[in-house]
Amino acid sequence: MTTVAKQLALVIDLNVCVGCHACVTSCKQWNTSGAAGPLVDSNAYGADPTGTFFNRVQTYEAGSFPDTQTVHFPKSCLHCQDPPCVPVCPTGASYKRKQDGIVLVDYDKCIGCKYCSWACPYGAREFDEARKVMTKCTLCVDRIHDELLPPEDRKPACVKACPTNARLFGDVLDPQSDVSVAIRERGGYPLMPEWETRPANHYLPRRITPAATGGNGQKEST
Amino acid sequence: MNPAWSVIFFTTLAGAAQGMVVTLALSKLAGLPLGPGFVAGVLLIALAMLLASLAASTLHLGHPERAWRAVLMWRTSWLSREVIVLPAFIAAVTLWWWMVRSGQGSSRWLMIACIALAALLWLCTAMIYACLRFIQEWAHGLTLVNYVLIGLASGCTLLAALAGWRHEAAYLSLLAPWALGLTLAAWATRTLALQRNAGLKPKSTLQSATGIRHPLLRQHSMGMSAGAFNTREFMHGMGLAVLQRVRWALHGLGFALPALLLAAAIGTGAQALLAAAVLAQAVGLLAERWFFFAQARHPQNLYYQVVA
Numbered sequence: 001m002t003t004v005a006k007q008l009a010l011v012i013d014l015n016v017c018v019g020c021h022a023c024v025t026s027c028k029q030w031n032t033s034g035a036a037g038p039l040v041d042s043n044a045y046g047a048d049p050t051g052t053f054f055n056r057v058q059t060y061e062a063g064s065f066p067d068t069q070t071v072h073f074p075k076s077c078l079h080c081q082d083p084p085c086v087p088v089c090p091t092g093a094s095y096k097r098k099q100d101g102i103v104l105v106d107y108d109k110c111i112g113c114k115y116c117s118w119a120c121p122y123g124a125r126e127f128d129e130a131r132k133v134m135t136k137c138t139l140c141v142d143r144i145h146d147e148l149l150p151p152e153d154r155k156p157a158c159v160k161a162c163p164t165n166a167r168l169f170g171d172v173l174d175p176q177s178d179v180s181v182a183i184r185e186r187g188g189y190p191l192m193p194e195w196e197t198r199p200a201n202h203y204l205p206r207r208i209t210p211a212a213t214g215g216n217g218q219k220e221s222t
Numbered sequence: 223m224n225p226a227w228s229v230i231f232f233t234t235l236a237g238a239a240q241g242m243v244v245t246l247a248l249s250k251l252a253g254l255p256l257g258p259g260f261v262a263g264v265l266l267i268a269l270a271m272l273l274a275s276l277a278a279s280t281l282h283l284g285h286p287e288r289a290w291r292a293v294l295m296w297r298t299s300w301l302s303r304e305v306i307v308l309p310a311f312i313a314a315v316t317l318w319w320w321m322v323r324s325g326q327g328s329s330r331w332l333m334i335a336c337i338a339l340a341a342l343l344w345l346c347t348a349m350i351y352a353c354l355r356f357i358q359e360w361a362h363g364l365t366l367v368n369y370v371l372i373g374l375a376s377g378c379t380l381l382a383a384l385a386g387w388r389h390e391a392a393y394l395s396l397l398a399p400w401a402l403g404l405t406l407a408a409w410a411t412r413t414l415a416l417q418r419n420a421g422l423k424p425k426s427t428l429q430s431a432t433g434i435r436h437p438l439l440r441q442h443s444m445g446m447s448a449g450a451f452n453t454r455e456f457m458h459g460m461g462l463a464v465l466q467r468v469r470w471a472l473h474g475l476g477f478a479l480p481a482l483l484l485a486a487a488i489g490t491g492a493q494a495l496l497a498a499a500v501l502a503q504a505v506g507l508l509a510e511r512w513f514f515f516a517q518a519r520h521p522q523n524l525y526y527q528v529v530a
Binding site: 014021024047048049050051052053056057058059060061062063064069070071073075084086087088089090091092093109110111112113114115117118119120121122123125126127129131132133189190191192193194195203205206 | 223282283284285286288289291292293294295298299300301302305350353354355356357425426428430431432433434435436438439440441442443444445446447448449450451452455456520521522523525526
């Protein structure tokens with residue numbers, strides 16, 4: 001277990017994510033242009049394009065017609081507090097930062113053995129086929145601490161890009177932070193708790209609310 | 223998982239070389255009268271196999287020129303430990319070969335060191351897989367048992383064939399029953415592992431992976447229009463018919479046919495049968511290792527069900 005001073009994380013509100021992929025493209029843009037890049041794009045305009053992304057938005061459907069819920073589900077590294085990907089790394093290229101809890105890869109030390117990706121139950125890591133090193137979400141470490149940026153811009157690119165404010169960012173070890181309050185008050189949960197990786201990122205579950213118009217009072221007879 | 227040929231060749235080749243060196247060392251320690259020419263020849267073949275396996279494992283790396291860095295994290299990483307033990311084992315076998323070659327004979331302590339390093343290497347290799355707790359097919363003691371027994375069985379079979387080829391008749395008559403016994407033992411434990419894996423219930427579900435607690439839940443999109451690392455590395459993409467054929471090769475060529483050929487060789491003394499046993503087992507154990515990876519269901523695959 002790593003002791004960290006802070007644990008920065010994302011809290012993702014599944015109530016308001018509309019699946020627009022703005023977080024995906026802004027992540028790709030920031031990270032391919034910055035310290036983590038370039039992120040490869042192979043055959044980008046062909047029939048079978050593939051590339052390295054740190055963030056994906058997936059779509060799930062719960063229930064059966066007509067009682068269905070479509071859930072857009074953004075997925076990136078969860079910056080686990082007990083990250084199984086870190087101790088298995090033979091070179092120390094994968095590490096968890098003590099000052100803010102971010103799990104990072106040092107691309108200059110990575111030998112490209114891919115073992116860390118096997119050791120992540122979430123599939124959060126993507127091997128960059130052009131640079132032959134493992135890559136992953138950096139939580140925009142080259143942005144959030146940059147004092148040359150205005151304070152409101154010192155957030156991960158995905159958080160800044162989200163048009164519905166579905167992505168909250170903060171320190172989950174600080175009980176007064178926005179993310180801790182959201183997790184506490186709205187039932188925030190981690191993914192695959194069965195593996196005890198203690199993910200820092202949390203998700204806010206759907207709240208099922210009755211339809212606003214026409215739905216009430218239809219079946220009030222006893 | 224999508225089986226990587228580099229790792230398949232590395233683990234099968236190194237395992238057989240380890241098995242051969244351990245069997246030879248135990249034979250010498252038991253005081254069997256083996257000619258120095260035969261011992262040096264066997265050690266040279268083991269060295270060639272180990273160097274080939276080292277080359278295969280290097281091919282697995284994106285940056286082989288940085289491979290030296292992999293010795294640094296031995297406190298936490300079984301892969302790092304393996305990277306230390308493999309060259310140490312190769313060095314010990316080289317030293318043994320050189321001592322025999324230069325007429326100094328087999329040193330008792332060096333042979334004990336070779337056995338210990340081979341055992342450590344099996345432990346490291348197996349634990350690389352067995353320590354990944356959420357790959358339930360691997361996270362079990364049988365993974366280690368199978369790496370050891372399969373290495374011993376294939377190494378002993380190869381050594382028996384070499385003894386037959388070099389007319390070490392007395393040694394062959396002693397070795398062949400051991401090769402047969404080890405092959406049958408490895409078959410039994412590998413079958414146990416296959417049975418255990420067939421009955422495994424995945425701990426992770428789509429519900430635990432997403433936290434969406436609805437019994438009827440399915441993916442509509444994995445968030446990309448084509449494949450990605452996640453679909454290439456963790457899925458083999460083969461149909462059930464292929465898996466079934468590989469399973470037959472695993473049982474038939476890896477264990478059943480070599481056991482029959484070894485038994486026939488013991489009965490008839492025909493050396494060609496030993497060579498056939500080695501060849502069949504080589505192919506069968508490559509199939510076995512391929513299946514070892516293909517059968518492992520990585521929980522990340524839950525997130526990558528539908529390309530869209």
